[in-house]
Structure formats: structure tokens, C-alpha cells
Amino acid sequence: MKSLLLSISKINPLTRSIHFPFQIQRAFSTAKSLPTPPNLIVLEGPQDWAEARKWVLQFKDESIPRSLVELSFSRSSGPGGQNVNKVNTKATARCSASAYWIPLWARAALLKSPQYVSSTKSLLVTSTVFRSQSQNIDDCLAKLHALVLSAASAPIKNETxxxxxxxxxxxxxxxxxxxxxxxxxxxxxxxxxxxxxxxx
Incomplete structure (x- = not known):
């Protein structure tokens, strides 16, 4: 059990950050999935728009579970106080740009976003808004949700x-x-x- 706990949390003495491996974190998370988008690379007409719109409405009401991203933590920069820069409150969330829950038709826009990391083909968002690590995680997930929602909604035309x-x-x-x-x-x-x- 001791060796398992050590494998879950790896502390890098150089960056003073804590990293939780994606696979291990998922194993200890409550299973939750997001709606699977229709298999549409490009939205070409009314039927495609309708299918995409249906998925967007479903996804809009969901929140991205922590189990679907890779989380890492580090010390927040800036002025101290309340131990903000003394503990690992800065949260970083990363997920593959080809994750099953990200629509194919949204990926072209996502690849152009500042949050896309080409070297790892992933989306990465960070948060230092709050003094709480947990709240910064939630903020990261909210940012990621908004990013995907915006990219997925943009190509949908409102048919009369x-x-x-x-x-x-x-x-x-x-x-x-x-x-x-x-x-x-x-x-x-x-x-x-x-x-x-x-x-x-």
C-alpha cells in the first residue's frame, strides 16, 4: 500500500510541483462520462447541424469530471499571504485533443486556440484565481468546458x-x-x- 501511495504522487524537487498520473487518478475517480458527439468531421447541412446542436445542448448541461483530464499542481506566483505561494494551489488540466468527448468538427478550431499544445497534441488550461487548489481545479474544468463548447457551437448554422x-x-x-x-x-x-x- 505504501508503494502504491508513493506511485500516485510524484514530487519534483526542481519545480516544487506535484503530478498525479492520468491513469492512476482515473482509477480512483468516480466513473462519469460525457455525451459522445456524432461522428461528423464537417457540418455540411441541416441534418448535420441538427445532430451537432443536439449534442451541444446535452454537453452544455454537463460538467467535465476530473477523471477525464490529467491534473498537475504547482506553487502560484505573485505576492504571498495566506500561504498562496507556499503551497501547490496553481492547477493545470490537460486532455488529449482527440478525446472521445470532443467533437471532430470542433477540432480544427481547437488546434488554432492558444490552449492547444502541439508537442503533446493536447489542450492545456491553468488557474490561479483561487487560494484553494480544489477551486482552481474546478476553474480549469470550467475553462476547458467553455473552450470545447465554443469550438463545437461555432460551425452550427441556425436553419430557418x-x-x-x-x-x-x-x-x-x-x-x-x-x-x-x-x-x-x-x-x-x-x-x-x-x-x-x-x-x-
């Missing part, structure tokens, strides 16, 4: 509903008819003026 289309077409047709009648009326007025009045 069939009812709205018909209503717009009806308005356009009515407007065209009114313009036609107005034009005919103006033409008739001009003709009557040219003849000096209406003929009985």
Missing part, C-alpha cells in the same frame, strides 16, 4: 424553420402583389390624365 420559410414566402408574395397593383394603379392614373379625364 419550415413554418418561418412559408411565412416569409407568403409575405414576399403579398408584397409583390401589392407592388403590382400599385404600379397598375399609377399607370391607369397617368393614362387618364393624358386623356383629360376618365371616359364613361
Amino acid at each position: 424553420s419550415e413554418e418561418t420559410k412559408k411565412r416569409v414566402e407568403g409575405h414576399q408574395k403579398a408584397e409583390k402583389e401589392r407592388n403590382k397593383m400599385a404600379k397598375a394603379f399609377r399607370s391607369a392614373v397617368k393614362k387618364s390624365r393624358g386623356k383629360g379625364g376618365w371616359e364613361g
